[in-house]
Amino acid sequence: MNRAVFIDRDGTISEEVGYINHPARFRLFSYAAEAIKLLNESRWLAIHTTNQAGVARGYFTDEMTGIVHQELQRDLNGAGARLDAIYYCAHHPSIGEPPYRQDCDCRKPKPGLIQRAVADFEIDQIKVG
Secondary structure, X not given: OOEEEEEOOEOOOEOOOOOOOOHHHOOEOOOHHHHHHHHHHOOOEEEEEEEOOHHHHOOOOHHHHHHHHHHHHXXXXXXXXXXXXXXXXXXXXXXXXXXXXXXXXXXXXXXXXXXHHHHHHOOOEEEEO
């Protein structure tokens, strides 16, 4: 049995500061690593899902999103915690240029990101946070 908690980023495990177009703008909440570590220890998968439409809007690149997520993992790892996976949607249904301008199934609240993780990890029990 694989169980997972799906965790948003901005305002949930990190400060809501608007579009994070540079790693210096990313600030993990002080309690986030300990909370995720508890999930790790209880054998729940900690899976991060987030909309990052700033890519579609041209505010930052996919590469920058990856750099910010590396920083997130580094911060968590330094505190003995880990995310088991990161899934993000860079699309927007009406802004930007293809391939980012599209009405996709992965832009939350649509379930595409969670469905992908469920398939990838054979998850049969979920919680969303």
